[in-house]
Amino acid sequence: SEKITANNLTIKGNSIITVLPEKILSLTIPNITVNFGSSISADYKGYGVNQGPGVSSENSIGASYGGISSGGTNYSSIYGSATNPTDLGSGGSYGRGGGSIKIIASNFLENNGKISADGNSSASGGSINIKANNITGSGKIVAGGGGLTFGSYFKSPGGGGRIALYYQTS
Numbered sequence: 001s002e003k004i005t006a007n008n009l010t011i012k013g014n015s016i017i018t019v020l021p022e023k024i025l026s027l028t029i030p031n032i033t034v035n036f037g038s039s040i041s042a043d044y045k046g047y048g049v050n051q052g053p054g055v056s057s058e059n060s061i062g063a064s065y066g067g068i069s070s071g072g073t074n075y076s077s078i079y080g081s082a083t084n085p086t087d088l089g090s091g092g093s094y095g096r097g098g099g100s101i102k103i104i105a106s107n108f109l110e111n112n113g114k115i116s117a118d119g120n121s122s123a124s125g126g127s128i129n130i131k132a133n134n135i136t137g138s139g140k141i142v143a144g145g146g147g148l149t150f151g152s153y154f155k156s157p158g159g160g161g162r163i164a165l166y167y168q169t170s
Contacts, residue, residue: 047090
C-alpha cells in the first residue's frame with residue numbers, strides 16, 4: 001500500500017495522482033479537492049495480464065471482479081467485499097485490471113475531476129473506497145471494465161469494479 005497523509009490536498013492543472021501496479025493508493029487527508037481536468041487514478045494498475053481471482057478459463061472471456069464479463073460460458077466468479085472494496089481488478093487477455101484507491105477525508109472531498117480505477121482491454125475494473133464527511137462536486141467516480149477489443153482482436157469486455165461511498169452530506 002502507498003499511503004499519503006497531509007492536511008490539505010488540491011490536485012489542479014490537469015495533474016494526476018496515481019499508484020504503482022498492484023499497490024493500493026491510500027489517501028488520509030482531511031480536505032481533498034480534485035479540480036476539473038485533474039484526477040486520482042488507479043487505471044490499469046491492478047493484476048497483470050491473465051492474473052487475479054477473476055480470470056476466466058476461456059481466453060476470449062474478459063475478467064470479472066464486482067461484475068462478470070458478458071459473453072461466453074466460462075465466467076469466473078465475482079470476488080471481494082461490496083461494502084469495503086479494496087481488491088485489485090483482474091487482468092484480461094491483453095490488459096491489466098484496475099487498481100485500488102482508498103480515500104479518507106474527515107472534512108470534505110470536492111471532486112470536479114475524475115477518480116478512477118478502470119481496467120484495460122478485457123480486464124476488470126478495480127476498487128474505489130471513499131469515506132468523507134462531505135462529498136461535493138460534479139466530477140466522475142468510475143471503476144469500469146475494459147473494452148471489447150485489443151487492436152484487431154475481439155474479446156469480451158471486463159466486468160466492472162466496486163465503488164463504495166460513505167458520507168454525512170453530499
